[in-house]
Amino acid sequence: MRATLLALALLLLPGAAGAEDLVAGLSQDQIQITSNYTGSDLVVFGAIEQPPDIEEDTPPGQRDVVVVVRGPAATMDVRRKDRIAGIWINNREVTLEGMPAYYYVASTRPLDKIAPPYMLARYQIGFDHVKPQSTSTRKAARAEEFRQAVVRERARAGLFSEAPDGVEFLGYSLFRVHVPVPAGAPRGQYTAEVYLFRDGVVMSAQSTPLFVDQTGLERNLFNFAHNEPVGYGLAAVLMAVLLGYLSSLLFRQQT
Amino acid sequence: MEIYLPIAEMSVHWLIILAMGGAVGFLSGMFGVGGGFLLTPLLIFYGVPSEVAVATTASHITASSMAGALAHWKRRAVDFTMAGVLLCGGLVGTSFGVWLLKLLREAGQSELVVSGGYVILLGTVGGLMLKESLEAVRATRSGNPLPSRPAQHHNWIHGLPLKMRFRQSRLYISVIPPLALGFAVGILSAIMGVGGGFILVPAMIYLLRMPTGVVMGTSFVQILCVTAATTVLQAASNYNVDILLAAVLILGGVVGAQFGVRIGAQLRGEQLRLLLAILVLAVGARLLIDLVVTPADIFSVTVEGQ
Numbered sequence: 263m264r265a266t267l268l269a270l271a272l273l274l275l276p277g278a279a280g281a282e283d284l285v286a287g288l289s290q291d292q293i294q295i296t297s298n299y300t301g302s303d304l305v306v307f308g309a310i311e312q313p314p315d316i317e318e319d320t321p322p323g324q325r326d327v328v329v330v331v332r333g334p335a336a337t338m339d340v341r342r343k344d345r346i347a348g349i350w351i352n353n354r355e356v357t358l359e360g361m362p363a364y365y366y367v368a369s370t371r372p373l374d375k376i377a378p379p380y381m382l383a384r385y386q387i388g389f390d391h392v393k394p395q396s397t398s399t400r401k402a403a404r405a406e407e408f409r410q411a412v413v414r415e416r417a418r419a420g421l422f423s424e425a426p427d428g429v430e431f432l433g434y435s436l437f438r439v440h441v442p443v444p445a446g447a448p449r450g451q452y453t454a455e456v457y458l459f460r461d462g463v464v465m466s467a468q469s470t471p472l473f474v475d476q477t478g479l480e481r482n483l484f485n486f487a488h489n490e491p492v493g494y495g496l497a498a499v500l501m502a503v504l505l506g507y508l509s510s511l512l513f514r515q516q517t
Numbered sequence: 518m519e520i521y522l523p524i525a526e527m528s529v530h531w532l533i534i535l536a537m538g539g540a541v542g543f544l545s546g547m548f549g550v551g552g553g554f555l556l557t558p559l560l561i562f563y564g565v566p567s568e569v570a571v572a573t574t575a576s577h578i579t580a581s582s583m584a585g586a587l588a589h590w591k592r593r594a595v596d597f598t599m600a601g602v603l604l605c606g607g608l609v610g611t612s613f614g615v616w617l618l619k620l621l622r623e624a625g626q627s628e629l630v631v632s633g634g635y636v637i638l639l640g641t642v643g644g645l646m647l648k649e650s651l652e653a654v655r656a657t658r659s660g661n662p663l664p665s666r667p668a669q670h671h672n673w674i675h676g677l678p679l680k681m682r683f684r685q686s687r688l689y690i691s692v693i694p695p696l697a698l699g700f701a702v703g704i705l706s707a708i709m710g711v712g713g714g715f716i717l718v719p720a721m722i723y724l725l726r727m728p729t730g731v732v733m734g735t736s737f738v739q740i741l742c743v744t745a746a747t748t749v750l751q752a753a754s755n756y757n758v759d760i761l762l763a764a765v766l767i768l769g770g771v772v773g774a775q776f777g778v779r780i781g782a783q784l785r786g787e788q789l790r791l792l793l794a795i796l797v798l799a800v801g802a803r804l805l806i807d808l809v810v811t812p813a814d815i816f817s818v819t820v821e822g823q
Contacts, residue, residue, distance in 0.1 A: 336820050336821065337820070337821040338818050338819065338820050338821070339625070339818070339819045339821060340816055340817070340818050341625045341816065341817050341818075341819075342815055342816050343812060343815040343816075343817070344815070345811075348809055349629075349633075349808045349809060350808060350809070350811070350812055350815070351626075351629055352625040352626060352628075352629065352817070355625060363820060408816070411814070411816030411818065412818055414814060414816070415814070415816065415817070415818040416818075418814075445521060445528055446526065446528075448820070479761075480520075480521045480522075480523040480761070481523065483523040483524075483760060483761060484523040484524065487523070487524060487752065487756055487758070487760075488756055491752050491753040491754075491756060492749065492752070492753045494752050494758070494760070495748055495749035495750070495751070495752030495753055495758060496749055497760065498576045498748050498749075498752060498758050498760045498763060499576065499579055499745045499748050499749060501576075501760065501763070501764060501767075502576045502577070502579035502580035502583070502745070502748070502763065502767060503579060503580070503583050503745070505580045505583075505764075505767045505768070505771060506579065506580035506581065506582070506583025506584045506587075506767075506771075507583055507584070507587065508771075509580070509584050509771035509774075510583070510584035510587045510588060512771075513584065513775060
């Protein structure tokens with residue numbers, strides 16, 4: 263839903279005549295996370311096409327490129343522990359719906375120098391502006407407190423990250439970004455968005471989908487556990503019984 | 518080599534897991550206990566979600582009690598009638614426990630109940646063992662060993678109805694105490710990931726007054742069946758059995774147990790019990806500290822249906 267809205271928003275951008283145009287692409291549109299995967303890089307690259315009426319010597323400081331990669335939306339139960347009778351106990355719970363399970367933002371400069379907060383909020387750029395679609399609480403302050411907890415937790419797991427100087431320019435118009443994809447990256451549809459800012463205003467933007475899938479033994483076991491839970495349980499028992507039996511055979515031979 | 522545990526959802530080094538299984542296997546071989554009550558907390562300390570630790574340990578105990586059950590079966594030291602009655606209670610208990618764990622997880626309290634339950638369990642068992650073994654050590658030092666308790670021929674158990682004959686144990690007692698015992702141990706198996714031998718064995722000897730010869734074998738058979746059932750039920754309703762984690766733990770445990778048995782045979786009984794008591798209390802204390810100390814982040818996040 264939000265992806266569609268965002269795509270619409272991108273279509274309705276001020277296509278001012280003579281504006282610089284943006285072309286971007288991805289190194290892969292499918293990432294397979296396998297068992298002995300320790301994380302890899304997705305490369306987002308692109309170029310700013312220059313219309314002929316802009317002079318070559320426009321200082322590069324005025325324009326900025328921001329790359330955002332969003333993971334699939336997830337429903338998250340966030341709980342706050344409180345000290346009750348000396349023991350830390352999960353107390354209040356807030357459910358956030360439609361939070362991206364993965365979020366990465368890279369830019370040419372720190373985001374607060376690129377654009378004013380309302381502009382960043384409009385495109386959900388930056389940790390302060392990644393918002394859930396809905397929350398189970400009506401109090402804005404509480405929703406914000408729990409949203410920030412998600413950002414912290416995801417950042418610790420390497421699933422949310424900000425790289426204020428992550429956009430690398432190769433020459434005047436060519437740029438590239440290395441997007442880290444850790445082993446715990448959730449599977450699903452991601453979007454890579456590239457924004458071109460000039461003087462704090464989005465001049466051009468592009469959104470490209472990509473898919474992250476988990477394969478290998480571990481994923482097959484996970485699928486087995488969730489699709490055939492009883493069979494999986496029986497397999498676990500069979501394995502345990504067999505290993506126990508084998509060990510008793512081995513043990514008897516040794517003594 | 519790092520392996521990714523599909524259910525625990527974490528990357529671990531397989532050697533660490535193997536060593537953990539080995540250490541617990543060693544201790545269980547040395548002390549003649551199942552080791553579930555040490556393995557579950559150890560996995561929790563390592564960062565495995567408590568529910569996954571509990572359910573996966575159940576399958577680990579299935580493997581370790583398999584070997585024990587086979588050995589006693591060969592010596593015909595198993596009272597299958599008693600094991601059957603215990604198992605009836607055990608299956609009801611574990612189903613109830615697995616259901617309870619599901620409710621607790623949905624309420625976000627499974628972690629607290631598992632840790633809190635362990636603090637109480639390890640504190641009580643460790644405390645009693647420490648007291649008993651210290652007395653035994655003191656008695657041996659002073660030269661007059663403790664008098665063995667005179668066997669009572671009748672206790673309150675004999676007043677209960679629904680009596681049944683247990684040939685192998687040469688008992689004619691009510692089925693209510695073994696059913697209740699099985700039920701209690703079944704709940705423990707589901708919620709704490711323990712086999713429950715440390716409760717079953719003393720209860721069979723002192724409460725049911727079974728002959729010591731068949732106690733170990735019967736408890737092994739009961740634990741084998743209950744933990745097997747627990748594994749299937751946990752997998753079916755809570756999706757929290759990590760088969761990869763279990764496999765590596767079992768491999769380590771099997772090897773560790775062999776060394777443990779050999780070392781254990783060279784140590785004196787009361788010293789062994791004293792060591793075990795201290796270990797049990799230390800694990801319980803560590804769990805208590807984790808509950809009391811301010812956590813690094815008081816918020817926790819669970820992603821639904823990932």
